[in-house]
Amino acid sequence: MTTDLGRFLIRLDREIRADGDWGAPADYIPELARIDPAQFGIAVALADGSVVTAGDADKRFSIQSISKVFSLACVLGRIGEQIWTRVGRESSGARFDSILLLEREHGRPRNPFINAGALVTTDELLTGRTPRDTLSEIINFLRAAAEDDDIHIDKTVAQSETETGWRNAALVNYLKSFGNLKNAPEETLGTYIHHCAIEMTCVQLARAGRAIAGLPGAPSVIAPAKARRLNALMMLCGHYDGSGDFAFRVGLPGKSGVGGGILLIAPRRASVAIWSPGLNVYGNSQMATLAAERLAQHMGWSVFG
Ligand SMILES: NC(=O)CC[C@H](N)C(=O)O
Numbered sequence: 620m621t622t623d624l625g626r627f628l629i630r631l632d633r634e635i636r637a638d639g640d641w642g643a644p645a646d647y648i649p650e651l652a653r654i655d656p657a658q659f660g661i662a663v664a665l666a667d668g669s670v671v672t673a674g675d676a677d678k679r680f681s682i683q684s685i686s687k688v689f690s691l692a693c694v695l696g697r698i699g700e701q702i703w704t705r706v707g708r709e710s711s712g713a714r715f716d717s718i719l720l721l722e723r724e725h726g727r728p729r730n731p732f733i734n735a736g737a738l739v740t741t742d743e744l745l746t747g748r749t750p751r752d753t754l755s756e757i758i759n760f761l762r763a764a765a766e767d768d769d770i771h772i773d774k775t776v777a778q779s780e781t782e783t784g785w786r787n788a789a790l791v792n793y794l795k796s797f798g799n800l801k802n803a804p805e806e807t808l809g810t811y812i813h814h815c816a817i818e819m820t821c822v823q824l825a826r827a828g829r830a831i832a833g834l835p836g837a838p839s840v841i842a843p844a845k846a847r848r849l850n851a852l853m854m855l856c857g858h859y860d861g862s863g864d865f866a867f868r869v870g871l872p873g874k875s876g877v878g879g880g881i882l883l884i885a886p887r888r889a890s891v892a893i894w895s896p897g898l899n900v901y902g903n904s905q906m907a908t909l910a911a912e913r914l915a916q917h918m919g920w921s922v923f924g
Contacts, residue, residue, distance in 0.1 A: 627917050628661055628673035634913075635659045635674075635895070635906050642897030642905030645877040647786075650779035651681060654879075656897035659906055662821035663914070664890045666834050676821040680894050681776050683876030684715065685824065686814045687737040688831070688849060688857075689764075690757050694740045695845045702743060705799055706736045708852060715859040715902055716786045718793065726797020730856040732874065735790045739799060741811040746801045750810040757814050764840045765827040770819055777816035784812060815876075821892040828882050828890030850884055854922070858908075861901030868912045870921035875903040883911050885920040 641656040660675035694702050711729040713720045721728060721735045728736035745753045754772065762768050780787075791808045794800040800807060819827070829837035831846050841849070853872035858865040865873060873883040879896035881904055891914065895906035915921060 624663060624665075624671050624918070625673075627914075628663070628671060631661065631910055631913055632659060632673040635910055638906070638909070640905065641895065642899050644879065644896045645898060645902070647783060648776065648780045648877070649783060650773075650776045651878060651896070654896045656879075656895070659895045659910070660821045661891070661893045661910060661914075662825040664825040664829050664832075664834065666888055668836050670822055670825060672822060675894065678894075679773075679818040679820050680880055680896065681773060681815070681876070681878030682817050682819050682824065682880055683815045683878040684732065684737070685874050685876040685880050685882050686757065686817050687732050687740070688853065688874050688882065689760055689827070690737065690744060690814055691731045691740050691852070692831075692841050692845070692849060693756055693760055694743050695848065696841065698743065702731070702740065705743065706731050706739045708856070710855050710862055712860050716790065718786070718789055721790060721793055726794055726799045728794075730852065732852065732856045733859065734787055735794060738787070738791050738794060738807055738811050741814065742794075742800050742802055742807040745807055745810050750806055750813070753810050754813050758817065760840060761817065761819070761827050763838055764830055765819075765823045766838060767823050767826065770817065770823060772813050773816050773818040776818070777813045780812045780816065781809070784808070787811070819892075821880075821894050824880065824882055824892035825890050828884060828892065832884045832890040833887050834890060850886060853882075853884065858903050859901055861899070861903050864901075865903070865908065865911075868908070869915050870923050871911070871915055872922070873911060875907075877902055879904040879907060881907040881911055883914075885915070885918070886922065888918075888920055
């Protein structure tokens with residue numbers, strides 16, 4: 620199976636590069652806007668412990684919103700179900716940084732993967748500790764999950780978003796005005812921006828997702844019942860207003876980031892990380908989505924049987 624998959628990934632890498640319809644990198648974070656969109660990497664961590672790769676699988680990229688899965692995992696580990704008093708768990712059908720939605724819902728974000736929702740989970744994690752300790756908790760979770768200590772924050776990306784992240788500044792202040800923020804807006808925002816700026820390779824990210832996929836031998840960083848919840852949320856909310864399209868085309872839970880990464884989970888079978896920095900209209904990676912669709916189809920992986 621590994622050999623067939625290895626051959627398939629090499630073919631996929633070639634097809635994606637030949638296709639060339641890369642999309643455009645995120646333009647609202649200057650450091651990300653500079654990245655060449657014509658890049659592609661994929662890593663598949665399998666139940667037998669092996670990791671099969673192709674393309675730029677060892678190149679570091681900004682995981683951005685994929686970090687929201689791991690910050691939520693930390694919050695679920697810390698306070699469990701209580702988080703749902705502050706944030707919902709429904710698909711948003713709106714842009715990831717929508718202010719309108721937050722106003723309509725009186726400051727309770729629709730789900731933990733849109734920006735407003737992730738600001739709330741970050742705020743919860745920050746409560747009673749410093750931003751530095753909060754970031755250490757998230758990074759240590761990732762390092763333990765990937766069994767790799769070489770995972771860090773890209774300070775240049777964090778700085779770049781700090782200088783231009785006006786919408787998130789608006790959202791965090793808006794949350795405060797509704798009484799759904801425990802800490803100072805700038806502290807919560809700064810912590811959020813820094814965990815979004817964690818950089819990882821596809822290999823590291825695929826390995827970090829093994830516990831969420833419930834793969835045998837994965838480090839036990841999250842209880843299986845909580846991992847199931849993360850999968851449900853990734854399926855319904857992981858790609859913002861493109862979540863329905865992603866579920867329809869791929870049939871697996873996934874989480875995207877504006878750095879162009881996607882973490883894709885085939886429960887009990889594989890944890891997959893795909894990266895290509897050009898985005899589609901929803902702010903999800905254009906070519907990583909296509910690759911996810913082709914991989915799921917080739918392997919017959921779907922949560923729908
Ligand atoms: N969709 C994303 O990856 C967004 C994350 C980015 N840090 C932001 O807050 O805008």
